[in-house]
Amino acid sequence: MTRTLRGKAAVAGVGQTTYYKHGQSPDAESKLALEAIVNACVDAGVSPKEIDGFASFSNDRNDGPRLAAALDCKELRYSNMFWGGGGGGTAGAIENAAAAIACGIADCVVVYRSLAQGQFGRFGRGAQVRHVSGDAAHTVPYGLMSAAQMFAMKAMRFMHDYGIRQEALRAIALASYTHAQSNPQAIMHGRPLTEEQYDASRWIVEPFRLFDCCQENDGAAAMVLVPAERAKDFAHRPCYVLGTASGGPNRSAAPVHNAPLYGSSHFTTVAKHLYRMAELTPNDVDVLQSYENFTGGVLMAMVEHGFCAAEEVNDFFVLDNLLAPDGRLPLNTSGGNLAECYMHGLGLTIEAVRQVRGTSCNQIDGAEVSMMIAGPMVTPVSSVIFGAESTL
Amino acid sequence: MDLSKPLPTPTPTSAPFWDGLNDGVVRLQRCNACGGWIFYPRSRCSHCLSDDIEWHEVSGAATLHTFTIARQPTAPQFADEVPQILAVVELEEGVRMTSTLVRVTEKAIEIGMQLEPYFDRVADGVTLLRFAPR
Numbered sequence: 123m124t125r126t127l128r129g130k131a132a133v134a135g136v137g138q139t140t141y142y143k144h145g146q147s148p149d150a151e152s153k154l155a156l157e158a159i160v161n162a163c164v165d166a167g168v169s170p171k172e173i174d175g176f177a178s179f180s181n182d183r184n185d186g187p188r189l190a191a192a193l194d195c196k197e198l199r200y201s202n203m204f205w206g207g208g209g210g211g212t213a214g215a216i217e218n219a220a221a222a223i224a225c226g227i228a229d230c231v232v233v234y235r236s237l238a239q240g241q242f243g244r245f246g247r248g249a250q251v252r253h254v255s256g257d258a259a260h261t262v263p264y265g266l267m268s269a270a271q272m273f274a275m276k277a278m279r280f281m282h283d284y285g286i287r288q289e290a291l292r293a294i295a296l297a298s299y300t301h302a303q304s305n306p307q308a309i310m311h312g313r314p315l316t317e318e319q320y321d322a323s324r325w326i327v328e329p330f331r332l333f334d335c336c337q338e339n340d341g342a343a344a345m346v347l348v349p350a351e352r353a354k355d356f357a358h359r360p361c362y363v364l365g366t367a368s369g370g371p372n373r374s375a376a377p378v379h380n381a382p383l384y385g386s387s388h389f390t391t392v393a394k395h396l397y398r399m400a401e402l403t404p405n406d407v408d409v410l411q412s413y414e415n416f417t418g419g420v421l422m423a424m425v426e427h428g429f430c431a432a433e434e435v436n437d438f439f440v441l442d443n444l445l446a447p448d449g450r451l452p453l454n455t456s457g458g459n460l461a462e463c464y465m466h467g468l469g470l471t472i473e474a475v476r477q478v479r480g481t482s483c484n485q486i487d488g489a490e491v492s493m494m495i496a497g498p499m500v501t502p503v504s505s506v507i508f509g510a511e512s513t514l
Numbered sequence: 515m516d517l518s519k520p521l522p523t524p525t526p527t528s529a530p531f532w533d534g535l536n537d538g539v540v541r542l543q544r545c546n547a548c549g550g551w552i553f554y555p556r557s558r559c560s561h562c563l564s565d566d567i568e569w570h571e572v573s574g575a576a577t578l579h580t581f582t583i584a585r586q587p588t589a590p591q592f593a594d595e596v597p598q599i600l601a602v603v604e605l606e607e608g609v610r611m612t613s614t615l616v617r618v619t620e621k622a623i624e625i626g627m628q629l630e631p632y633f634d635r636v637a638d639g640v641t642l643l644r645f646a647p648r
Contacts, residue, residue: 251520259522260554261612263642265598268588275602279580282625327584327600378554379602380610384579 126365126399127217129514130224132353133361135166135346136472141309141463145240147340155184155236156192158342162232166346167357173346175200175231177219179211180466184236200228204368204504208269209413209459210497212467214504217366219347229349235468236342257377269415270335272379273499274327277418279385281329284432288329290439291417292320294453295333295460297444298414302457304483309337310461334417336459343468345475353511361478361508364491365400367392368504375501387422387498392505396427400507404428407507408489409452409477411470412498414459419498424451427495427505446484455484467496471506478510519591521640528555530569535641538633540574542607543567553609574631576603576645579610581623603629603645617646 137158139149147154163170170193176186177200186201200222204211212235219231254262266272280286299315302308315333323332353360370388374381383390397403404427412420421435429451430438438450446452456462456473463469474494476482490510497503524532531554534541543552547564558565584598592598599615615623616632628648635641 252518253523254520255523255525255528257554259524259528262520263522263636264600264612264614264644265519265584265587265589265592265595266600266612271582271584271588271598271600274582274584275580275600278582279602279625282580325583325585327582327586329582376560378610379579379612380553380560384602384610 127220127224128364128399128401129350129362131220131347131363132350133345133363133475133508134348134353134356134358135162135164135168136344136475137161137163137165138307138343138465138469138472139341141307141465142340143309144338144340147238147240149238151236151238152184152188154238154340154342155189155234158236158344159189159193159232159234162344162346165357168230168346170194171196172230173232174198175202175219175222175228177202177204177215177222177231177233178235179204179215180207180209180235182235184234200231206500206502208415208497208500209467210500210503211368212413212471212496212504213366213494213506214368214496214502216345216347216363216471216506217368217504220363220366223347223349231347232344233347233468234342234344235466237465238340239338240340260378270327270330273416273419274330275379276385276499277416277422278329280418280422280432283385284435286421286435290421290435291329291334292317293439293441293444294414294417294420295320296441298454298458298460298462299333300441300445301455301484302461305456305462308457308462309339310457329418330416333460336415337464339464341463341465343465343472345468345472359479360511361475362511362514364402364507364509364513365396366504366506367395367399368502370501370503385422387419387426388501388503389423389426389495389498389505392503393427396505396507402491402507406491407451407493408491409446409455409486410493410495411454411458411474412495413467413470414454415497415499423495423498447486452484452486455482455486467494470494474506474508478508519636521637527557531555532641534571535633535643536639539571540631540643541569542572542605542609544570551607551609553611572605572607574605574643575648576605576629578623578625578627578629579604580625581615583620599623601645611643614644615646616644622647
């Protein structure tokens, strides 16, 4: 018997809070989490009391037991954390939720992420420490402490190896900003970006300019998953989990930049597992949400998911190819982490579901297969493919 | 706020590396069981998990694996170093280290360029291993 999650679970509801610039949420992080979860339940048409499982990632501070008590859940059957930093676990949390449902561990699992950086501090800032040991002793004293710096060096190597031009990164940034202009929820709604503005923007850490780097935001997002056989009991067009995969290739987390495959987003093995489970190929994907921590990660992740060869990047990554509704592969259709909101990828995941439902602000006509790629360049990374009923 | 830069704290496992830098030499661990070179310092081989590993003095000759020029400091302590030329270098033995490049102009930096160690005494008894063009 084939072991698979294909078609075993479905997304019944999605929810989010207002998205804020970092540090500007009037509410505490736990309150944001609860609000997003309740909103996802309202969207699905289920009572929060029916939730019996919680799955999150990136060491979210709001643990399942606490939320279950706050929501007065009838019982708690599943409380799960996907290890790893950044947004590498966005799809991994969905994987864990779907796995719990498929195995009969729980019946109504919510995936969520909440961030209030005013309450807890920013990601992009180096830690203020005086003495370091272990692997950090070989990075931090040299001033190497932020994600931007670490990932810039991976992108730099990949771009060097394949002769990739800055314009490819620019196209990714412009796609997000263009799509955000149709999304009133997006932080950058009403703030379009031109090629000239991109080219004139300041370098943060080469090859990343300001607009190559994600925002940092406050807010929360959530998604309710249920068994596939119940998928039609809810308000929206069913959105099934067709495949998930997570992890990374051999020693991709080797400390001090010693991963054997360096210029990589760490999806080389993960993408194969994803397509195998979904029983699909890159050509079947109608629309893609690909996590922009930095544009360079999007580029490598899309190559490693087989959307184009590394040698073809300069030709593939032009704005027209990436725009809804008619581009070759519409990308980050609600504005993504760059221009909608940085909710550690859960905003992108909700958009992937909206595309299957047919309710995106930049809807792809007849979208049936919708992919989300999470957190390139960290380990573990993860990705998920959703599908409409016709894909089962 | 203390604006001193963070410094490495040697451990019993890593002390030979940091002591070597104070003496102007680069030392790496090598596994006696499989011959693999190891970095960062640890108590078992990263290739075959043997604990039969030994320190060796090496030349420190390296090539530039990748780099970036960081134009925004991520911590106030490093504001005086901006633009930082951050680098990943690959030593002849095949292990990689993160460092910064010195004695080089931005225009001259090229992935694959040949590098040699530069021992930078940053505090009493603390030397960082930077790299310069060879």
